[in-house]
Amino acid sequence: xxxxxxxxxxxxxxxxxxxxxxxxxxxxxxxxxxxxxxxxxxxxxxxxxxxxxxxxxxxxxxxxxxxxxxxxxxxxxxxxxxxxxxxxxxxxxxxxxxxxxxxxxxxxxxxxxxxxxxxxxxxxxxxxxxxxxxxxxxxxxxxxxxxxxxxxxxxxxxxxxxxxxxxxxxxxxxxxxxxxxxxxxxxxxxxxxxxxxxxxxxxxxxxxxxxxxxxxxxxxxxxxxxxxxxxxxxxxxxxxxxxxxxxxxxxxxxxxxxxxxxxxxxxxxxxxxxxxxxxxxxxxxxxxxxxxxxxxxxxxxxxxxxxxxxxxxxxxx
Amino acid sequence: xxxxxxxxxxxxxxxxxxxxxxxxxxxxxxxxxxxxxxxxxxxxxxxxxxxxxxxxxxxxxxxxxxxxxxxxxxxxxxxxxxxxxxxxxxxxxxxxxxxxxxxxxxxxxxxxxxxxxxxxxxxxxxxxxxxxxxxxxxxxxxxxxxxxxxxxxxxxxxxxxxxxxxxxxxxxxxxxxxxxxxxxxxxxxxxxxxxxxxxxxxxxxxxxxxxxxxxxxxxxxxxxxxxxxxxxxxxxxxxxxxxxxxxxxxxxxxxxxxxxxxxxxxx
Numbered sequence: 001x002x003x004x005x006x007x008x009x010x011x012x013x014x015x016x017x018x019x020x021x022x023x024x025x026x027x028x029x030x031x032x033x034x035x036x037x038x039x040x041x042x043x044x045x046x047x048x049x050x051x052x053x054x055x056x057x058x059x060x061x062x063x064x065x066x067x068x069x070x071x072x073x074x075x076x077x078x079x080x081x082x083x084x085x086x087x088x089x090x091x092x093x094x095x096x097x098x099x100x101x102x103x104x105x106x107x108x109x110x111x112x113x114x115x116x117x118x119x120x121x122x123x124x125x126x127x128x129x130x131x132x133x134x135x136x137x138x139x140x141x142x143x144x145x146x147x148x149x150x151x152x153x154x155x156x157x158x159x160x161x162x163x164x165x166x167x168x169x170x171x172x173x174x175x176x177x178x179x180x181x182x183x184x185x186x187x188x189x190x191x192x193x194x195x196x197x198x199x200x201x202x203x204x205x206x207x208x209x210x211x212x213x214x215x216x217x218x219x220x221x222x223x224x225x226x227x228x229x230x231x232x233x234x235x236x237x238x239x240x241x242x243x244x245x246x247x248x249x250x251x252x253x254x255x256x257x258x259x260x261x262x263x264x265x266x267x268x269x270x271x272x273x274x275x276x277x278x279x280x281x282x283x284x285x286x287x288x289x290x291x292x293x294x295x296x297x298x299x300x301x302x303x304x305x306x307x308x309x310x311x312x313x314x315x316x317x
Numbered sequence: 318x319x320x321x322x323x324x325x326x327x328x329x330x331x332x333x334x335x336x337x338x339x340x341x342x343x344x345x346x347x348x349x350x351x352x353x354x355x356x357x358x359x360x361x362x363x364x365x366x367x368x369x370x371x372x373x374x375x376x377x378x379x380x381x382x383x384x385x386x387x388x389x390x391x392x393x394x395x396x397x398x399x400x401x402x403x404x405x406x407x408x409x410x411x412x413x414x415x416x417x418x419x420x421x422x423x424x425x426x427x428x429x430x431x432x433x434x435x436x437x438x439x440x441x442x443x444x445x446x447x448x449x450x451x452x453x454x455x456x457x458x459x460x461x462x463x464x465x466x467x468x469x470x471x472x473x474x475x476x477x478x479x480x481x482x483x484x485x486x487x488x489x490x491x492x493x494x495x496x497x498x499x500x501x502x503x504x505x506x507x508x509x510x511x512x513x514x515x516x517x518x519x520x521x522x523x524x525x526x527x528x529x530x531x532x533x534x535x536x537x538x539x540x541x542x543x544x545x546x547x548x549x550x551x552x553x554x555x556x557x558x559x560x561x562x563x564x565x566x567x568x569x570x571x572x573x574x575x576x577x578x579x580x581x582x583x584x
Contacts, residue, residue, distance in 0.1 A: 198428035202490070205388060206441035207418035207497060216440065221431055 061291025064284040081252035083282035097264040104176035112184035120192040138182035147243030150175035167249030170258040180233035191225020224311025235300040241266035328571035329560040339531035345397035369542035372552030386420040421494035425506040427486035429478035464492035484515020504534040
């Protein structure tokens, strides 16, 4: 009896020792804590920055409607933009932004998809060796350089070709086309490369030609990826300020045609922000333009997510 | 350490003039860059029979099979002759799309397109200019019956092919191939991704199909080769070592390397 008690006691102390050893913090557990702490800190800072930006732009942007009592409908549908006289119709800029964005995307997409098909299906080696670096280079060129080239080359060319000043939606479209082309191309290349090889083999083994395989199997299964690429390109075009401002002419009037001076939300922001006083209607009106930009980029992001989800569903079903 | 076998001692059967052959290769060699993957394969495939190609991984049997309908064109150099209806189809000026229409292929991994069952079958037909709706639906039914899948999917032809089980997907791939009405069907380990029950179904399908088609099947599964094939070719390190009737191959292999492979005391 006593012996058993003794044994139990011995076991008890042993287990206590083990418990201590196994709960004891070591270098490994401390490293864990530190690593986790650093990542939480980083994510916290990012969340704080994003949240305060959203709050800042939103609160400033709605001041036009809450403090200056401009009606939202007038703001969105008015065509007269003279903030100093209290007239803030943003429709010309909204139309300008959408016009250059869609036009650039429509022109760029066929070129981008064609280039991507060449790079992945027709000549993968040359594509990887030469075209890939070229496209990466194009992505990296600062927008002011694009704008400058637009100003020095595209605007005079348009002036020559169609008359007028040469500033306008068509010049902006051309500059944006060159700017979004590499974005759309490189993302399309990624989505074409992600098409499983066995789809291609299955199609070829059935006697389908290379063109049939590319157009009916590869492009079709890469469609969600290509749409995502186009939307990213549109988001870039929509948000581009400097290059557009340099070639569009910056007249806050409803664009009547493609070759008359117009303006976009971004170009109006960059031109106008230095001339206004904080807290006044002209300043608040510019914040409202920024708010529209923010909402649009959120919308583009949401669209990309919806498409990605749909694509996934299609493959899993 | 792998046993060394002499590549000089081979036992490859030939066929007399009365046997009608679907396909025949002469000195077929395959190179992946500098890697000599297939040496002088001389094999003939009798019509309306199943021929199995067996051998270890890396023995060149899949490489050989893929060369037969020119699927190796872009990835390897294939020399030698492939005789099909008296034409050497390894010539560069042969229309590879026509070849693949006559010599169909089914892959190791079931690879239906992410389309409906119906579209999976009509894809190649449409690509070939078959537009008539009545003809299309007739050929869908015929090929699905041929692949023993009709009864399982006839009410859900518009469902995604990816919703089918692995065995059903593989039979759909077979149906897709035979919808083109080929002469020869090449199968590259068609059952390696399938469970035993699906395997049995595919095998039954193949036994039924050999009445109309010449079938060449690569398999790792020696029981499968024994169950379904009439001829059996044994590949080893890029060489065809033995090609005999399946019965002979499994009961009385002619050369040491085959004996060792069949009995499992290989390497």
